[in-house]
Amino acid sequence: MTGFLTTHVLDTARGCPAQGLKIDLYRIDGDTRTHITSLTTNDDGRTDSQILPAADFTIGTYELVFHAGAYLDAIGTPAEDPRFLDIIPIRFGMSEQSHYHVPLLLSPFGYSTYRGS
Template identity: 80%
Template structure:
């Protein structure tokens, strides 16, 4: 099996996919954090391509940064100063060459994630 990484962002407050949410992927190597790419979710709350496709996959520690505040602003969610959730980092490890799916369930005041399928 070949490894790759995907995500899916759902806006649980509005009951729909989170379209237009910016996501950054970083590789973590000790104290070094290297940005690999920036993607934006489509109308289904997914990225148009795999976040980390098979040809770029390598086991290790990674971080996804979800720009929730900008997304919430764009959807007309009433702003706070500062916003309770603005930037959501999720750091995780990939230890074997398989499909890793890191979804985000988002609302203005909470979020959850898990290793999906």
């Protein structure tokens, strides 16, 4: 099996997928952080393509950066100054050639993630 990476973002405060949320993917090598791609979630809260497709998959450490503040602004969530959640980085390791799914459950004042399937 060849590895690849996907995500899914759910807005738990509104009970729906988080559409239009920007996500950046970085590869981490020691102190070096290299930008790989930027994607935006669709109407199902997923990206239209794999974040890291099989052709580009390499075992290692990565970071997904979810632009939650911009999403919350766009949907009209009243903003604090500064917003409690703005940029949400999730750093994780991929140690085998497998499907990695890193979802985000989001509300204006909290989030959670896990290794999904």
